[in-house]
Amino acid sequence: MKAANYLYINLSDQRVKAFPIKQGALKKYLGGKILAAKLLYDLLPVGIDPLSEKSILIVNTGPMNNTGAPSSSRFNMTFKNVLTGGIASSNCGGQFGVMLKKAGVDGLIITGRAATPCSMAILDGEVIFQDATPLWGLDAEAVQEVFPKAFGKLVIGPAGENMVRYACAVSGERVAGRCGAGAVMGSKNLKALVAYGSKHTEVDNPEKYDAYVKKWVAFLKNHPLTGKALGLYGSAGLVNTANASSVLPTRNFNQGNWEKADDISGETLAETLLVRNSGCISCPIRCERRVKVNNKEVKGPEFETLGLFGSNIENNDLQLINDINYEADILGMDTISLAGTMAFAMELYEKGLADFRLRFGKTDNLIDVIRKIAHREKPYDELADGSMRLSEKYGGSDYAIHAKGLELASYEPRKSVGMGLGYATSNRGGCHLNGGYLALMESIGVMSVGQTNSEGKPELTVFLQNAMESASAAGFCLFTLQTMLPSVLFKLGPGHPLTGVAGKAMIASRPVLGHIWPLMPKALPFHSMFLLPHAKAVELAMGIPMTTGQFLEIGERGYNIERLFNLREGLTKEKDNLPKRLTDELQDPDDPNSRVDIKKMMPIYYTIRGWDENGVPTEKNLKRLGLTNDLRQI
Amino acid sequence: MAFTITENCIGCMACSKKCPVMAIDGEKKKMHIINEKRCVACGVCQRICPKGAVLDSVGSAGERLPKSQWPKPKVNQSLCSACGICMDVCIFEAIKISYPKFNGDLKVFAYLDEPEHCVGCSQCEKMCPLQAIKMEVG
Numbered sequence: 001m002k003a004a005n006y007l008y009i010n011l012s013d014q015r016v017k018a019f020p021i022k023q024g025a026l027k028k029y030l031g032g033k034i035l036a037a038k039l040l041y042d043l044l045p046v047g048i049d050p051l052s053e054k055s056i057l058i059v060n061t062g063p064m065n066n067t068g069a070p071s072s073s074r075f076n077m078t079f080k081n082v083l084t085g086g087i088a089s090s091n092c093g094g095q096f097g098v099m100l101k102k103a104g105v106d107g108l109i110i111t112g113r114a115a116t117p118c119s120m121a122i123l124d125g126e127v128i129f130q131d132a133t134p135l136w137g138l139d140a141e142a143v144q145e146v147f148p149k150a151f152g153k154l155v156i157g158p159a160g161e162n163m164v165r166y167a168c169a170v171s172g173e174r175v176a177g178r179c180g181a182g183a184v185m186g187s188k189n190l191k192a193l194v195a196y197g198s199k200h201t202e203v204d205n206p207e208k209y210d211a212y213v214k215k216w217v218a219f220l221k222n223h224p225l226t227g228k229a230l231g232l233y234g235s236a237g238l239v240n241t242a243n244a245s246s247v248l249p250t251r252n253f254n255q256g257n258w259e260k261a262d263d264i265s266g267e268t269l270a271e272t273l274l275v276r277n278s279g280c281i282s283c284p285i286r287c288e289r290r291v292k293v294n295n296k297e298v299k300g301p302e303f304e305t306l307g308l309f310g311s312n313i314e315n316n317d318l319q320l321i322n323d324i325n326y327e328a329d330i331l332g333m334d335t336i337s338l339a340g341t342m343a344f345a346m347e348l349y350e351k352g353l354a355d356f357r358l359r360f361g362k363t364d365n366l367i368d369v370i371r372k373i374a375h376r377e378k379p380y381d382e383l384a385d386g387s388m389r390l391s392e393k394y395g396g397s398d399y400a401i402h403a404k405g406l407e408l409a410s411y412e413p414r415k416s417v418g419m420g421l422g423y424a425t426s427n428r429g430g431c432h433l434n435g436g437y438l439a440l441m442e443s444i445g446v447m448s449v450g451q452t453n454s455e456g457k458p459e460l461t462v463f464l465q466n467a468m469e470s471a472s473a474a475g476f477c478l479f480t481l482q483t484m485l486p487s488v489l490f491k492l493g494p495g496h497p498l499t500g501v502a503g504k505a506m507i508a509s510r511p512v513l514g515h516i517w518p519l520m521p522k523a524l525p526f527h528s529m530f531l532l533p534h535a536k537a538v539e540l541a542m543g544i545p546m547t548t549g550q551f552l553e554i555g556e557r558g559y560n561i562e563r564l565f566n567l568r569e570g571l572t573k574e575k576d577n578l579p580k581r582l583t584d585e586l587q588d589p590d591d592p593n594s595r596v597d598i599k600k601m602m603p604i605y606y607t608i609r610g611w612d613e614n615g616v617p618t619e620k621n622l623k624r625l626g627l628t629n630d631l632r633q634i
Numbered sequence: 635m636a637f638t639i640t641e642n643c644i645g646c647m648a649c650s651k652k653c654p655v656m657a658i659d660g661e662k663k664k665m666h667i668i669n670e671k672r673c674v675a676c677g678v679c680q681r682i683c684p685k686g687a688v689l690d691s692v693g694s695a696g697e698r699l700p701k702s703q704w705p706k707p708k709v710n711q712s713l714c715s716a717c718g719i720c721m722d723v724c725i726f727e728a729i730k731i732s733y734p735k736f737n738g739d740l741k742v743f744a745y746l747d748e749p750e751h752c753v754g755c756s757q758c759e760k761m762c763p764l765q766a767i768k769m770e771v772g
Contacts, residue, residue, distance in 0.1 A: 068761065277740070281722045
C-alpha cells in the first residue's frame with residue numbers, strides 16, 4: 001500500500017500543494033467519506049459559512065476505485081452541509097472518480113474562491129486552471145460537451161452557479177446529489193473539474209484479487225435482487241412494494257399509499273417508457289433506467305424521484321417525471337430536496353400560509369417553477385433555500401419534512417419506524433442511505449423485522465449505518481450490500497413462514513448487535529461473501545488485514561467523526577429529530593404504533609453508539625476508536 | 635516504460651490520432667513528443683509509424699504492421715458482466731454494450747461495434763476485471 005496522493009488547492013491564488021496521506025491514516029480511515037470527514041474536521045475552522053471563501057470542498061476517491069471491483073466507481077464529495085450546517089458527504093457514480101485516480105490523484109482539497117469563473121483540469125497529476133467565463137450559464141450537459149469525451153468531468157449547472165442550497169454536482173449523467181455540493185462549487189466560482197490520465201491502480205495481490213472479483217460478480221449476478229430485480233426494474237421497482245406497505249409518501253407525507261401508485265411504478269416504467277437498463281462504470285448490477293426525453297435517450301428516474309415527484313405531489317404522469325428528472329439534472333439540482341420543498345410549498349398553500357402557485361395534483365407549471373428555482377427568480381428564490389428555511393419564514397414546521405434541514409427521501413417512516421430513527425440520527429440530515437436504510441428490512445424487502453415495532457431497530461440501525469459507512473468510504477455502491485438478504489428468502493417469497501422466521505431471528509439478534517461494538521474488531525474475525533464481501537476485497541487490494549469486524553469498526557469510527565463535527569457546529573441532541581407529523585400524528589388512526597417513537601428509540605441508540613445521554617461520544621468510546629489524539633483542529 | 639519518438643519523425647500525425655490515451659502531442663510536419671506520464675506502452679504508435687521513428691522502452695523500433703494484422707478484442711460473452719469498463723476506456727468508441735433483444739432482456743455483453751475504429755491497443759483486455767476479453771489477430 002502506497003501513501004495516497006492528495007492535492008491541496010487554493011482557488012484564490014491558484015496555489016497547488018501536495019498533501020500526501022500516510023499509510024497509517026489510510027489503514028485507519030480507508031478513504032472516501034471517512035478520510036474526508038477526518039480531514040474536514042482537522043482543516044475547517046468552526047462556524048465557517050459553507051458558501052464562504054474559507055470553506056473547504058473535498059473531492060476524493062476510495063481504495064477500491066479503478067481496481068475493477070464490482071460497483072466500485074463511486075467517489076465522494078465532503079464539505080460543510082449547505083442545508084444543515086453539519087457535515088455533508090455526497091456520493092456519485094460518474095466517471096470523475098475513476099479518471100481522477102487514472103490521473104494519479106486520490107483526492108482534492110479545494111479552498112478559496114476564484115475571482116472569476118474557472119475550471120480546473122487534473123491531467124496526469126498536473127493541475128491546469130482555465131477561465132470558465134464563457135461556460136458560465138451553461139447547463140450541466142452542455143458544459144460537459146465542451147471537454148473531450150474521454151475526460152472524467154464534475155460540473156455544475158445554473159442552480160450551482162446561483163447557489164441553490166440543494167444544487168448538485170454532475171458527472172456524466174450521475175450526480176452527487178444531496179447537501180448542496182453544487183452550491184459549494186458555485187460559491188467557489190468553480191464551474192467544472194475535469195480529469196484524465198492512464199494510470200492503472202495496482203492491487204496488492206493481483207492473482208487472488210482477480211479470482212475474488214470473479215467470484216463476487218458471479219454472486220451478485222446470481223442473487224435475485226442484484227442479478228435480476230434491480231436490472232429489470234431499477235430502484236423504481238420499489239414503488240409498488242412501498243405503496244403496499246404504506247411507506248410511499250403521499251401529499252407531503254400525509255399518507256403512505258396512493259391509489260394511482262401503479263401509474264408511476266417500476267413495472268409500468270419497464271412496460272411502457274423504458275428503453276433499456278444501464279449502469280455506472282464497473283457495475284454488473286446495472287440498475288440505471290434509460291428513457292426518452294424529447295426523443296433523446298437519457299437517464300431515467302430513481303425510486304426517490306418517482307415517489308417525491310409522483311405520489312408526494314399527486315402526479316401520476318410518468319413521462320412528466322422523466323422530463324422533470326432530466327431537467328433537474330441538467331439544471332443541477334437534487335430531486336429529493338427539490339421535490340420535498342415543492343411539496344411543502346403546496347401544503348403551505350393549502351394551510352393558507354403562502355402561495356407559490358404550486359398545488360397538489362397540478363402539473364402544468366412544474367417544469368417552469370423548477371427552472372425559476374434554479375435561476376433564483378422571485379418569488380421562487382425562497383424555495384431555493386429548502387423547506388426548513390421556508391418554514392422558518394412562513395410557519396408549518398410540523399409538516400416541513402426534513403431532518404436537521406435536509407429533506408427526507410421517499411420512504412414514509414411511520415410505517416418503517418427504524419428508517420425514521422435512521423433519518424433522525426443520520427449525520428448528513430434526512431438521508432435514507434446515511435440513515436442506515438432499515439426500510440429494506442422493514443417494509444420494502446422480502447423479509448420484515450416489523451414495520452411499526454421499535455424493538456431491535458436501534459441495534460440494526462447502528463449496524464447498517466456502520467456497514468454502509470465503510471463500504472461507501474472504500475468506493476463501493478451501497479447496492480452491493482443488499483445481498484445481505486439471503487437469496488433463499490426471495491425463492492420462498494414474502495408470505496412463507498420461514499421468511500417470517502428470518503425477520504424474527506434478525507430482531508432476536510438484538511442483544512448481540514447491541515453489545516458487539518466495544519468488542520470490535522475482534523468480534524467478527526472472518527470474511528463472508530454473504531455479510532460483507534467488501535472486507536476481503538479491501539484486504540486483497542490494500543494488502544492490510546481487514547476482517548469483517550475491522551471493516552465495521554472503520555465505519556463506526558467514521559460515524560463518530562461525523563458526529564463530532566456536527567456537535568462542534570451546534571447540531572446537538574435536539575436536532576436528532578423529525579417533524580411532528582411523523583413523530584406525533586398517527587399515519588393510521590387505528591394503529592397506535594404508526595408513528596416514529598423517537599423518544600423511545602433514541603436513548604437506546606445513543607447507548608449502543610457509546611454516546612452519553614446528550615448524544616456526545618464518550619471519552620471511552622473515542623479512545624477505543626483511536627480518535628482521542630488523532631483528531632485536531634489544524 | 636514509456637515509448638519515445640526519434641528525430642526520424644516527419645510529423646505525419648498518424649500516431650497522435652491513434653494513440654488510445656491521447657499521450658502524443660505535436661504539430662503537423664514537426665516532431666511529435668510522447669507524454670511519458672501517460673504512455674501505456676501499447677505499441678500502437680510503432681505499428682503505425684511510416685518511418686520507424688518510435689522506440690519502445692528498451693530502444694527497439696518495432697515493426698510497422700498493416701491494419702489487417704492488428705489484434706482485435708474478442709469478448710467471451712458468458713464471462714462478461716456488461717460492467718462497461720472496456721467501453722469507458724476506449725476513446726475510439728469501438729466497443730459497446732449490446733442492446734437488449736427484448737423488453738426485460740438482461741443478458742447483454744460487450745462487443746466490438748466498430749472494428750474499423752479499433753486500434754488494437756488492448757486497453758480493454760487489460761482493464762477487464764473478469765478477463766472476458768482476449769486480443770486476437772484476424
